Amino acid sequence: MMEQELMQSISVGKEATSKTTALVLAGITGGIGLAITAVCIPFVAPGFRRICLPYVPATTEQVKNILQALKGRSGSLIDIGSGDGRIVVAAAKAGFQAHGVELNRWLVYYSRIFALAQGLSSKTYFFKKNLWKFNLNKYDNVVIFGVEEMMDELQEKFKSELKPNCSIVVCRFPLPNYKPIVIIGEGVDAVWVYETPLK
Template identity: 55%
Template sequence: MSEYSAQASSEDKINGTVTGDNVRKRLGIIATCVVGGSLVALYAVAGPFVAPALRKICLPYVPATSVQVENVLKVLQQRSGSLVDIGSGDGRIVIAAAKRGFRAVGFELNPWLVWYSRYRAWKEGVHHSTSFYISDLWKVSFAQYSNVVIFGVPQMMEQLEDKLGKELQSSARVVACRFPFPSWVPDDMAGEGIDTVWVYDAKTFQSKVQINQTEK
């Protein structure tokens, strides 16, 4: 092999190595961009669903189990009229209640969940008997509703006791899921463990409030 050929062969190897390194670097950059972009997109879509809605008291989005939904419907099976789900999440309680004949309404501060609930109601064919509103529960009056469902957290239950006690009509019924109210004595219960629901009739807790006020 001539000296020129040997030099050319050596240069080809060097150029090939450099070219290979450049290709690998470019592929690495592209892969990083793809993965990073995918994570950003995933967060943009999923973030609003899993992040707590901004409320006076943080009420995280935790979907109701199918057993919880059935327990709610079970304790309301002899009831009729309007139903409101406070902090309605993805709308499953409202949609299930509408299928049982209730005129059902959901209040939820997270707009993504409200839009998703509306889509689910349309898909399930109950959009004419359901409504979903973007609203803070503390700024809404529940006086017009016959049945109230709440998936709350312990930090909010005492304040909610006071609010519902003042607003609801004596014929109303309240169903608390996951956590009971701190002062009210339930009129009924269904389920067990995390799927337990507590039933409170307004005439019961309102009469006790009146008795306490009289004694004072």
């Protein structure tokens, strides 16, 4: 009888341990799934906006072409949709007081850490803001990697907000209604340079 009670007690103990283990594993799996979702949402969310502006890192050639387009310029610079911050950091190295505006919180954090690691945190700043609600009127230079669907609206924003003699460096797609001063590079690495007032 005592042996049977002991066996039952061991069986109940094993069952309780199995349930606890299953609950712990379910909690860990759920936590990992939630963490992955939280990290991925900012990268997937742009696809659900009115104008999808995905994160596509600039190539080394594109950065080189942008810096060439800015040669002889100085002052403040804003990179609209600054992504991982590589253009802002390159501009700061070239002597600009460089800012980036980016909607993706994780890319803003990454950019700030990247600038800090390069010793440029005092010459850079990254805003977590919507570019359509961000005023550009204090900047001497603007860089944008846009998509075709946004360029009409963007050129209107430039016309209403940018001060005279502001240099605009446009990557991937040109402004549809204005003639660039110069085009540097070819294909996806090409940049179109404009100056305000737009003509």
